[in-house]
Amino acid sequence: MTTPFDPTRRTIVVPTQLAGPTRVVTVNLLLDTGASDTFIQEPKLLTAGYDPAAATGQYTVATPSGFIGVLEFRVLAFTALGRVRVDFPILAHTFPPGTGHDGVLGLDFFRGNVLTIDFVMGEITLTPGGPTP
Amino acid sequence: MSKVMTRAEMDAQFPDEWILVTDPVLGPDLFVRSGVVAAHSKDRAEVERAALETPSRHIAVWFNGDPIPPGFKVLL
Numbered sequence: 001m002t003t004p005f006d007p008t009r010r011t012i013v014v015p016t017q018l019a020g021p022t023r024v025v026t027v028n029l030l031l032d033t034g035a036s037d038t039f040i041q042e043p044k045l046l047t048a049g050y051d052p053a054a055a056t057g058q059y060t061v062a063t064p065s066g067f068i069g070v071l072e073f074r075v076l077a078f079t080a081l082g083r084v085r086v087d088f089p090i091l092a093h094t095f096p097p098g099t100g101h102d103g104v105l106g107l108d109f110f111r112g113n114v115l116t117i118d119f120v121m122g123e124i125t126l127t128p129g130g131p132t133p
Numbered sequence: 134m135s136k137v138m139t140r141a142e143m144d145a146q147f148p149d150e151w152i153l154v155t156d157p158v159l160g161p162d163l164f165v166r167s168g169v170v171a172a173h174s175k176d177r178a179e180v181e182r183a184a185l186e187t188p189s190r191h192i193a194v195w196f197n198g199d200p201i202p203p204g205f206k207v208l209l
Contacts, residue, residue, distance in 0.1 A: 003162045010207055011200050015163035025184075026163060026193035030200060032209045043181040044194065064208050079163065097177065100151075100196030104209055 001082030007122040014105050014124070016080040018090070020048025027102040029080070031117075031124070035106030038078070042092040044102050045073055052092075059091065068093075080105055081126040083113065135169040147173045149198035151180040155189035165193045 005012050012031040017024060018040065025048045027040065046052075050073045057072035070091045078088040093103065116125040135155075143152055147170070154168035171192075172183035184192055201207050 001161065004164075009199055013200060015159075015165075015195075017159075017163055022190070024191045026157060026159065026165065026191075026195075028195045028200070030209065034209060041181075043178075043185070047181070047184045047192070047194075082161070098202050100198055100200035100202075102194065 001126070003081050003124045003126075005122050005124055007119045011101070012117070012124070013101065014080055016078065016105065018044065018048050018075055019077040019079075020045070020050055020075065022049030023047060029103045029105040030101050032104035032106055033110075035104045037089070037091050037106045037108045038104065039070070039091045039093045039106065040103035042071075042094050045075075045090065045092050048075070050075070055092075056089070061091070061093075078109075080109060081124060083109075083126055083128075085109065135171070137167055137169055139167045140165055143170060144197060147197050149196075150175050151177050151194065151196050153180045153184050153187070154193045155187055156191055157193040159193070165195070168193065 013028050014031050016029050017026045025044055027044050055071035056074045059070055061068050061070050070093055073090050074087050075090050078085045112129055114127045114129045150173045153172040155171045157165045157168035160166050171187055172180050174180050
């Protein structure tokens with residue numbers, strides 16, 4: 001499936017959908033091939049019904065400004081670019097005030113697929129590929 | 134009763150604001166096409182509080198503007 005984006009902006013915004021125990025939440029993430037994993041603004045995970053006490057993991061993340069600790073939640077379902085992932089790991093983070101996004105869509109979401117970013121047409125296409133070696 | 138708004142109406146009325154929509158109608162690309170605006174504000178935390186309080190089981194939240202403030206460069 002093909003998803004449009006605005007190629008004149010400095011970031012690529014991707015609408016995503018997070019299914020939780022209490023709500024389905026649609027949020028915009030930035031496509032980030034420099035991120036190993038997918039991160040979502042922590043209050044959005046709380047809104048979907050994920051309890052920090054029920055986090056499934058805790059990790060240290062290397063960021064440009066240093067190392068931070070984050071919690072991992074395995075979400076019931078996560079959808080973006082026409083692909084649905086079940087029991088998908090999402091890392092919770094709080095992004096700085098003044099930024100207008102709710103997280104980043106990282107490489108873990110794209111593995112096993114072919115990602116095409118067309119900066120001329122302003123289109124992203126994600127198609128099933130095969131297992132990542 | 135709250136009024137259903139189209140995405141174009143929201144874009145025009147709430148520029149550079151966070152928008153919370155309940156029971157959104159989405160396209161196959163997951164972009165919001167229409168819905169009821171339950172909250173809007175330039176303050177993200179205010180909209181996040183409203184999202185926690187809404188009884189709706191399906192919501193959409195987004196910033197209606199450039200995700201990066203003017204004059205800033207980005208290193209995620």
